[in-house]
Amino acid sequence: MPDKILVANNIKKSFGFLQVLNGVNLTINKGDKYILFGSNGVGKTTLIKILSTTLSADSGELKIFGKGIEKRSKEIKNKIGFMSHEPYLYSELSAWENLDFYANLYSIKNKKEKIGSLLKEVGLYHRSNDRVGSFSRGMKQRLSLARALIHSPDLIFLDEPYTGLDIKAQDILNNLINRLNQEGKTFFCITHDISSSFNIANRYGILSKGQIVYETEGVEKKIFSEKYIEILRRESF
Known part of the structure; x- marks a missing residue:
């Protein structure tokens, strides 16, 4: 069963x-x-x-x-992790700072390693320090997924989840x-x-x-x- x-x-x-x-x-x-x-x-x-x-x-x-x-x-x-249709990210913060905020809410241990790993997984590590307000819809979707996974x-x-994603991001x-x-x-x-x-x-x-x-x-x-x-x-x- x-x-x-x-x-x-x-x-x-x-x-x-x-x-x-x-x-x-x-x-x-x-x-x-x-x-x-x-x-x-x-x-x-x-x-x-x-x-x-x-x-x-x-x-x-x-x-x-x-x-x-x-x-x-x-x-x-x-x-439970929830990736909403609306990203629920802070535009004035960087990608790293957004994940750091949510990691603190869940009292994540080794959060630096966790955040870095997730940003690499969703293909955004090279944009870690960029403000989310400058991101495309697809990039926000990927960061939103990382947020949903922050507490494993x-x-x-x-x-x-596929809204705004190009073929590469879908893959x-x-x-x-x-x-x-x-x-x-x-x-x-x-x-x-x-x-x-x-x-x-x-x-x-x-x-x-x-x-x-x-x-x-x-x-x-x-x-x-x-x-x-x-x-x-x-x-x-």
Whole structure:
């Protein structure tokens, strides 16, 4: 039996009269590279915020590492990394200073070595002392990933990580995900873009109208793309 790292049952979330999530059920196993696809506005970001404990659901049950989040919130958060669609970086600080700030929040030991290693991993070591305000969108995305990894989390959430990345940066990201996955890290990614991300995953899902309506693994890209297009067409009716 797979080691279940995250189990979500009947997750619901509304904002005012708008119901965004309408009974999401999801299991993430240790070592997964799970990508959830969906069009803009179907609730992907809302869901990933709930799963990463940065937003509360209205109802439903969420267990991470076998524990309810309300009981072991701090312990669970220390094992989670979250790369948001918005970088959450300080523009006036350098790349190194940004990571140093977050390293201090987590009381990271040997932070100098850790920061240097991460900046090399994401291809930004040569820009360590440059202000983040001068960075391109893609560079900020890579630095945001380094920020999410600063405390060596076991479960890493990625919100539209390929936005603004050129081919070289996409390769850096995919190689890093693969290496960390081989070391035992688990990934959950949301995106609308099949072309950039499909080959990196071992499990796939589609979110539509507030629910995960399709899940599979080991499927060919062409077959999955056809299913995705079919579901997107249904949304318009």
